[in-house]
Amino acid sequence: MGTWVAAAAASSLLLAGCSAGASDPGDEAKKDSMTIAFTAEPANLDFTTTSGIAIPEALMENVYESLVRVDGEGEIQPALAEDWDVSEDRKTYTFHLQEGVKFSNGADLTSEDVKFSYERVQDEWKNALKSKMDIVDSIETPDDLTVEISLKKPSNTWLFNLTSLVGAVFDTEGTEDLANKAIGTGPFSIEEFTRGQSIDFVARDDYWGETPAVKNVTFKYFQDAVSASNALKSGEIDVVSNLQAPELAGEFQSSDYQIISGTTNGEVVLSMNNAEGIFEDKTARAAVMHAIDRKAVLDTAWAGYGELIGSMVPPTDPYYEDLTGVWDYDPQKAKDLVREAGIDGEEFAFTVPNLPYAKAISEIVSAQLKEVGLKANIETQEFPAVWLDKTFTKHNFDMSVINHAEPRDILTVFSNDYYIGYDDSSIKKIAEKADTGTEEEYISGMKEIARTITEDAAADFLFLFPNLVIAKSDVAGVPANRVSDAFRIADLSWN
Amino acid sequence: MISYVANRALQFALALLVASVLVFALMSILPGNAAQVALGTNATPEAVAALEARYGLNQPPLIRYVSWVGGMLTGNFGTSYVTGAAITPVIVGSVQVTGILVITAIVLAIVIAVPLGTFAALEQRNWIGVTISALSQIGIAVPNFLAAIILVIVFSLTLGWFPSQGWMAPVEGLGGFLSRLVLPVVSLALVQAAILTRYMRSAVLDVMREDYIRTARAKGLTRTKALFVHGLRNAAIPVITVAGVQLATLLVGAVIIEQIFVIPGIGSELVRAVANRDLVTVQGIVMVLVLLVLIINFIVDVLYPIVDPRIRNAS
Numbered sequence: 001m002g003t004w005v006a007a008a009a010a011s012s013l014l015l016a017g018c019s020a021g022a023s024d025p026g027d028e029a030k031k032d033s034m035t036i037a038f039t040a041e042p043a044n045l046d047f048t049t050t051s052g053i054a055i056p057e058a059l060m061e062n063v064y065e066s067l068v069r070v071d072g073e074g075e076i077q078p079a080l081a082e083d084w085d086v087s088e089d090r091k092t093y094t095f096h097l098q099e100g101v102k103f104s105n106g107a108d109l110t111s112e113d114v115k116f117s118y119e120r121v122q123d124e125w126k127n128a129l130k131s132k133m134d135i136v137d138s139i140e141t142p143d144d145l146t147v148e149i150s151l152k153k154p155s156n157t158w159l160f161n162l163t164s165l166v167g168a169v170f171d172t173e174g175t176e177d178l179a180n181k182a183i184g185t186g187p188f189s190i191e192e193f194t195r196g197q198s199i200d201f202v203a204r205d206d207y208w209g210e211t212p213a214v215k216n217v218t219f220k221y222f223q224d225a226v227s228a229s230n231a232l233k234s235g236e237i238d239v240v241s242n243l244q245a246p247e248l249a250g251e252f253q254s255s256d257y258q259i260i261s262g263t264t265n266g267e268v269v270l271s272m273n274n275a276e277g278i279f280e281d282k283t284a285r286a287a288v289m290h291a292i293d294r295k296a297v298l299d300t301a302w303a304g305y306g307e308l309i310g311s312m313v314p315p316t317d318p319y320y321e322d323l324t325g326v327w328d329y330d331p332q333k334a335k336d337l338v339r340e341a342g343i344d345g346e347e348f349a350f351t352v353p354n355l356p357y358a359k360a361i362s363e364i365v366s367a368q369l370k371e372v373g374l375k376a377n378i379e380t381q382e383f384p385a386v387w388l389d390k391t392f393t394k395h396n397f398d399m400s401v402i403n404h405a406e407p408r409d410i411l412t413v414f415s416n417d418y419y420i421g422y423d424d425s426s427i428k429k430i431a432e433k434a435d436t437g438t439e440e441e442y443i444s445g446m447k448e449i450a451r452t453i454t455e456d457a458a459a460d461f462l463f464l465f466p467n468l469v470i471a472k473s474d475v476a477g478v479p480a481n482r483v484s485d486a487f488r489i490a491d492l493s494w495n
Numbered sequence: 496m497i498s499y500v501a502n503r504a505l506q507f508a509l510a511l512l513v514a515s516v517l518v519f520a521l522m523s524i525l526p527g528n529a530a531q532v533a534l535g536t537n538a539t540p541e542a543v544a545a546l547e548a549r550y551g552l553n554q555p556p557l558i559r560y561v562s563w564v565g566g567m568l569t570g571n572f573g574t575s576y577v578t579g580a581a582i583t584p585v586i587v588g589s590v591q592v593t594g595i596l597v598i599t600a601i602v603l604a605i606v607i608a609v610p611l612g613t614f615a616a617l618e619q620r621n622w623i624g625v626t627i628s629a630l631s632q633i634g635i636a637v638p639n640f641l642a643a644i645i646l647v648i649v650f651s652l653t654l655g656w657f658p659s660q661g662w663m664a665p666v667e668g669l670g671g672f673l674s675r676l677v678l679p680v681v682s683l684a685l686v687q688a689a690i691l692t693r694y695m696r697s698a699v700l701d702v703m704r705e706d707y708i709r710t711a712r713a714k715g716l717t718r719t720k721a722l723f724v725h726g727l728r729n730a731a732i733p734v735i736t737v738a739g740v741q742l743a744t745l746l747v748g749a750v751i752i753e754q755i756f757v758i759p760g761i762g763s764e765l766v767r768a769v770a771n772r773d774l775v776t777v778q779g780i781v782m783v784l785v786l787l788v789l790i791i792n793f794i795v796d797v798l799y800p801i802v803d804p805r806i807r808n809a810s
Contacts (some may be wrong), residue, residue: 043578043771050579051535091514126545128538179579195578195585195757197662197766220757222660223766227757230659235652384535385772392536393528 031494033216034475035485036239037228041196041221046178047165049126053405053485057200058219060486063104064184066167067095067114067147068159070482072262076159076318080109080169080185081147088155091137097145101208103171104189111141113465117170118149125166132161155435156442160408187212187490195222201489213477213493220369232470234258239471239478241487244356248305250259252470259470261305262480266405266465268357269311269413270365274458275421277398278348285457287337288399289327291372292365298463301360305466311450312410314464316483319446323454334372343374348398350376351391353383358401365401392419403465407484410446413451422458496799501795507789514785515567519560522774527723533576550576550775551731572779577771578635582779585764590783592662593760597745599680604687605738611688612617612695612734613727616703617719627692634689640751643682647755650678660757687741694737698730705729732799739795743788784798 040054043308045488061069067081079085081095101109121133135155140148151158161167174183182190187209188201201217220237222228225245229252231237242264243249249259272279272288279285298306307315310324330440338344352362359380366376381387391397397419405414411431424431427449434445454461465480477491530546531538547553551562566573572582611627618624651659657678663671702708703722710719750762757763761780767778 043575044580046579050577051533051538126534126542128534128542131539194759195580196763197757220661221796222757223763223770224754224757227660227755230647230652232659234655234659236658236661338496382527384532385525385529388531388536389527393531 014467027142032214033218034214034239034489034492034494035218035220035237036241036276036489037222037231038219038241038487039222039225039228041223042193042199044179044195045182045193047168048120048124048175048178050179051127051129056485057181057487059184060165060484061186061192061488062169062188062201062486062490063182063186064165064168064170065186066162066164066169066202067097068162068167069486070160070163070484072316072479074318074481074483076163080114091152092148092150093159094339095147095149097147098208099145101433102206103174103183103185104204105171105174105183107171107173109169109171109185110144111145111147113172114147114169115139115141117168117171118166120170120175121166126164129164129166132158132164132166153422153436155274156437156439157408157435164407165485188217191216210490212490214489217489217492219258229470232472238239238475239469241469242482243256243468243470246305246466246468249303249468249470256473257470258473258475259468260478260480262467262469262482263307263314264405264465264467264482265314265407265409266403267309267314268306268361268401268403268462268465269312270361270460270462271389271402271420272277272457272459273395273398273419273421274423275395278343278346279398281341281343282457283337283341284343286327287334287343287372287374288369289457289460290334290337291368291374292460292462293329294324294460294462295329295367297361297364298407300364301357302463302466303450304442305468306463307466309461309464311454311461312404312413312459313446316481317408317446317469319443319450321447321450323451326451326454327460328458331368331372338373345373345375349385349396350378350399351397352378352400353382353387353391353402354380355383355403357403357465358383361401395419395421401462410450410453414449414458418444420459422453422456427452499800500797503793507793510789511786513777514789515564516560516780518778518781518785519556519563522778523556523559525772525774527772529576529772529774549688550574552576563775566677567779572782573775575768575773575776577768577773577776582776585776586761586779586783589759589761589764590787592758593746593749593762595676595677596683596752596758596760597645597742597749599676600683600745601687601738601742603680603684604691604741605734607684607688607690608695609734612692613699613722615692615696616699617722619700628696629698631689631692634666635693637686637689638662639682639686639748640755643752643755644684646678660755662756662758663705675756675758679752679758680759683745683752686748687745690741691734691737694734695730698733699726702726702730735798736795742791746784746787 034155040052042054042058043050045055045059065080065366067079068076069079071077080098080101082098084093086093097109097111103109105145118133118136118139121130135151135158137152142148154201158186169185171183187203187207191200191202193199198221199219203212203215223249225243228240232240252259272285274280294308296303298308308324310322310326313320350362350366351360362378366378369376381390410416413420414424416424430445431451434442437445469478471478474495476493478495479488530543530552534542534546551559570583570734572586575582575625599632615627647659657674661675663675665672672744680713699722703726708721708726712718749760750765753760753762754766768780
């Protein structure tokens, strides 16, 4: 009977272990710590060589700081620079640094660090976003707390770009092992980074600004939205940032939780190949614009979370204008345009990345197109590899759908060599003038560009991707709108 | 016996070689540029070309294959395009986690299945035997991810006994480790236990019909005693084979279970690497999985003749 005894012994041991551990994910020191679930995980801690949102999301404003930052309303605010002056010709920016700022390795922040960091973007960075610093001509450091940056030409976008990762200020001695050691001036330092699993942040005692209310913050990475929402329900995490399965949000409609649906910089674009194929003809594109019921798309594909925008501009950008009325949903007009373009019953390639929102959108979009006599052949492509290769790089597509998440990316997406293939000759001059002009000229110029692109039916802007956050009801300070790359944790607190 | 083992060892090496060629070839014909994926949509053609050059992606396939295999033989699985870090420590770390998971699961499955299966055979006509048979039939039909979801809903979300996800190394705290281990292990083990129970039951039934059991009973042993003294060893042979095969399928099942429970094992690494088109990592992990499966088969093959002298003599 040895087997029976062994079995019983093993089971009881296991059970003993279980009950001993059951109380483990407990509430001790809860008010001092917070755990937040994320989807995209950082491959390492070095955004100077590795692209993707995950690293700046974790590090910007938390560990690294820039001279300026952007707030939830899209306004530029001081950060490491207390204030700044712009020269008459608008080519020279003089930044006055905060006093008494220390890096987490104990070094003082000086103007030298800023010069070093920004020159390093041009020389050492491998991340493609480094081109945002190309406009910088020279950097001077008249004293320890003053930095003078001269641009090759005036630019309205440059100061905003400084709020992104290219603006991060590093210590001159702190860039040896960026992939594993992040040394910045921010309110937090990284206690432990377990690749693919979690990052533990701990609040710094010697931070120059206000001390964060929550001392220990953990980012935990979940590839599966259901696992993340289960972890929230069972109390193991406190916040799910940017829930990737909006249908799960319904389960949290109780007083124990709060559902925050803010805006992002992500425009979900039904892109059409402007350069060749069936959609080279504007009439064909116009037919699509009238054929799509964007409200229905949003409700079906993303549970109604998100905003209709009608252009490539989110409401938090200074040049936002409501263009949802330019192309109304009018299937009859769409049918007429289909006939006018001579594409009745024509088939075309609709290449869809295998992302949840894209797949959901493609189904309803192709059904709506069918109503007006257009036949979309849906081809699901693995994202990122296959989609990037065939659709994005080789431009081998007629229609696709993707969330363009970069901030202020209208000129990138509608430049001539981008995959959409938009002929930008009519907007190029306006863009140049807007960037070098006054702020008013910038705003009016960019508005004109956005309107031109929308009126050209260059693409169908389906909706603005929401920032869908689920948090325990006593969590406060969760950023509602995601306007920059950063997920700011310094403002978090427990009620 | 020696030639038997040598023969199996040769098969083992050959299979590994063929697998390495296949894995490498499959990865090479996959669409999509790994360097482009690593750098993202903002990458300039120059940056893509530089990354390709840095990791030797622009070299001819044969050279890449030889340097890859050569590296693995010295325990170096290469450098990831995506993380820029060495792959070997990642694989070693995640194999340990999956190893704990899978071995605990198979041990638990055997611990459940051997007594249950034996009991079901001995009590074949009894209601207990019938119930065990029926339950094991249901257990086989339930995929382990479904078992995992049900376990999470019941024991984590409703009862709150165990965490629904996460992992903790035993050295960080035994309680935390065990509490996080239970649900994934049980969801893996239940299905295996059900399968093994059925095998154990039929193996015992077969053994009970053997002449030597009849002889033993004729000498006055009870049915149970005859089985325990003479039969179980023979009944163990098919069960060992099946357990070996099960161990291999458990490795695959762990890929899904690790996703559900957010466990940093080899399955999670594989899924992550595939999603990032991190080909070197994918190749490395697949080879390690192949190696593990081959090792399991090899051990099962070698165990046979030890358990059953007839096989030893035949070879």
